[in-house]
Amino acid sequence: MYGESAAMRKRARELQEQAGDLRALADGLLGQVDAIRWEGRAARDLRDRITDRAAGLRASADQHEAAADALVRHLAEVDRRKDAIADLERRAATLTAEARGRADRLGRSGDPLVELADDDRRLLSFTPPPSGHKDWLTVTIPGL
Numbered sequence: 348m349y350g351e352s353a354a355m356r357k358r359a360r361e362l363q364e365q366a367g368d369l370r371a372l373a374d375g376l377l378g379q380v381d382a383i384r385w386e387g388r389a390a391r392d393l394r395d396r397i398t399d400r401a402a403g404l405r406a407s408a409d410q411h412e413a414a415a416d417a418l419v420r421h422l423a424e425v426d427r428r429k430d431a432i433a434d435l436e437r438r439a440a441t442l443t444a445e446a447r448g449r450a451d452r453l454g455r456s457g458d459p460l461v462e463l464a465d466d467d468r469r470l471l472s473f474t475p476p477p478s479g480h481k482d483w484l485t486v487t488i489p490g491l
Contacts, residue, residue, distance in 0.1 A: 350425035355418055362415035369408035373401035432483040435491065439475060439483075442490045446470035466490070 380397040383390070446467040453463055463471075466489035476482035 350422070350429060352422060352426060352429075355422045355425070359415045359418045359422070362411045362418065366408040366411035366415070369404045369411065373404035373408070376404075377401050428481075428484065429479070432479060432481070435483045435486060436475070436478060438491055439473070439486065439488060442488065443470050443473055 376397050380394050383393075385393075449467055450463055450471060469489055473488050476486065
């Protein structure tokens with residue numbers, strides 16, 4: 348099965364938390380520098396440098412949030428495809444079981460003139476991909 352959904356959700360939450368931590372760190376730095384009772388050129392230079400560092404921390408926080416959002420979007424697509432694969436597996440199993448049933452009934456009828464339909468022959472010869480495999484997304488069998 349593709350895509351560890353739980354691990355991706357956990358990582359997205361961690362990225363969001365890290366973004367919050369970075370913002371809190373930026374706020375804390377600015378608060379500390381504002382609390383300093385110091386004037387003059389060196390004080391201004393320090394405040395400017397800390398303001399730049401805080402802006403960098405906030406930019407990093409924005410990137411963490413963007414990464415978390417991208418991961419959540421990716422997770423939604425992974426889940427959508429996993430659901431599609433599971434649906435295709437179920438439908439293919441039903442179609443092949445129905446074809447087997449029709450073939451069994453024809454075999455019991457004893458009438459040599461009654462022939463198995465082409466679609467049923469294709470269904471009976473179908474070799475499915477492994478369960479959960481992405482190849483299910485490209486399977487082409489009658490009725491699917």
